Amino acid sequence: MTVLHPYSRVMTSAPTRYVKMNGLGNEIVVVDFRRGGGPLKPQDVRAVAENPATGFDQMMVLHKARTPGTDAFVLIFNTDGSESAACGNGTRCIAWLEHLGTGRSEFRYETRAGLLDVGVKNSDDITVDMGQPRFGWADVPLSEPFHDTRAIELQIGPIEAPILHSPSVVNVGNPHVVFWTDKPVDSYDLARFGPMIENHPLFPERVNVTLADVQSRDTIRIRTWERGAGLTRACGTAACATAVSAMRKRLADRKVTVTLPGGPLVIEWTADDRILMTGPAEIEHEGDLDAILSANRAPAPPLVPHERLP
Numbered sequence: 001m002t003v004l005h006p007y008s009r010v011m012t013s014a015p016t017r018y019v020k021m022n023g024l025g026n027e028i029v030v031v032d033f034r035r036g037g038g039p040l041k042p043q044d045v046r047a048v049a050e051n052p053a054t055g056f057d058q059m060m061v062l063h064k065a066r067t068p069g070t071d072a073f074v075l076i077f078n079t080d081g082s083e084s085a086a087c088g089n090g091t092r093c094i095a096w097l098e099h100l101g102t103g104r105s106e107f108r109y110e111t112r113a114g115l116l117d118v119g120v121k122n123s124d125d126i127t128v129d130m131g132q133p134r135f136g137w138a139d140v141p142l143s144e145p146f147h148d149t150r151a152i153e154l155q156i157g158p159i160e161a162p163i164l165h166s167p168s169v170v171n172v173g174n175p176h177v178v179f180w181t182d183k184p185v186d187s188y189d190l191a192r193f194g195p196m197i198e199n200h201p202l203f204p205e206r207v208n209v210t211l212a213d214v215q216s217r218d219t220i221r222i223r224t225w226e227r228g229a230g231l232t233r234a235c236g237t238a239a240c241a242t243a244v245s246a247m248r249k250r251l252a253d254r255k256v257t258v259t260l261p262g263g264p265l266v267i268e269w270t271a272d273d274r275i276l277m278t279g280p281a282e283i284e285h286e287g288d289l290d291a292i293l294s295a296n297r298a299p300a301p302p303l304v305p306h307e308r309l310p
């Protein structure tokens with residue numbers, strides 16, 4: 001889609017602008033408060049999510065850098081107004097936007113999960129260093145100890161029993177559980193059991209839920225029910241979580257292509273324990289955030305989970 005306005009306008013003008021983007025169909029809204037404005041309340045975030053013009057899976061809100069050498073302090077919100085410490089697709093989006101505005105190709109962002117370095121080559125080739133995976137049960141976090149988080153036991157009742165045995169769990173800035181299957185990932189009713197697992201008592205901070213089909217040592221297909229957002233066309237951190245979990249189980253090599261409903265991401269787990277995620281970012285349109293917020297002051301119906309397939 002055509003870029004209608006340069007990013008510099010977004011950064012300098014009042015009233016507050018938003019930019020609607022996507023990373024592999026993962027719907028992202030970017031708002032920049034580095035020159036003032038904000039913070040947003042959870043009800044503001046939900047209002048932006050509920051407006052058809054700005055419906056998103058995650059909202060990336062840029063605040064003034066609080067650590068020297070970083071470009072911004074980034075808060076990440078889900079559609080339900082909850083915060084996530086990590087969003088892979090959204091991180092590619094903000095770097096692409098900033099590349100268009102500044103011409104720079106390297107960025108460092110601070111999130112609640114730490115520092116993220118991003119390298120931009122072109123709109124299809126943006127790499128984020130997502131940091132180190134954490135596999136300890138308390139890091140995920142789980143509410144009870146498991147010695148081996150490659151395969152945990154999760155009591156969930158008699159649904160889709162074959163896949164619900166021995167999933168892997170990992171924290172890649174946010175918590176993930178990955179269920180392994182050799183059937184097509186879209187043959188499961190993830191919209192039905194995703195929320196049950198997201199809110200299972202084993203996950204005190206809730207969890208992102210992924211179905212993964214390891215097709216070869218370098219090809220994995222996934223589908224994800226996102227904590228606080230529901231079914232999405234792509235989840236970058238889920239791709240990272242799945243890739244490193246498959247590698248840890250010795251099912252895959254250290255560099256894989258993870259294909260999501262929205263398309264592929266390349267994930268590499270480096271020898272120095274970093275997860276590198278490479279994929280695209282796209283601008284859809286931009287607009288006036290204040291107009292969206294005032295249009296949504298009236299009570300709106302609750303969100304329904306969505307998966308915007310073509």
Ligand SMILES: N[C@H](CCC[C@H](N)C(=O)O)C(=O)O
Pocket residue numbers: 026057058078083084085086087088089090174175208226227228229232234235236237238
């Ligand atoms: N879509 C995002 C992840 C959002 C995670 C969020 N749902 C949570 O952890 O609460 C991504 O590309 O990584």
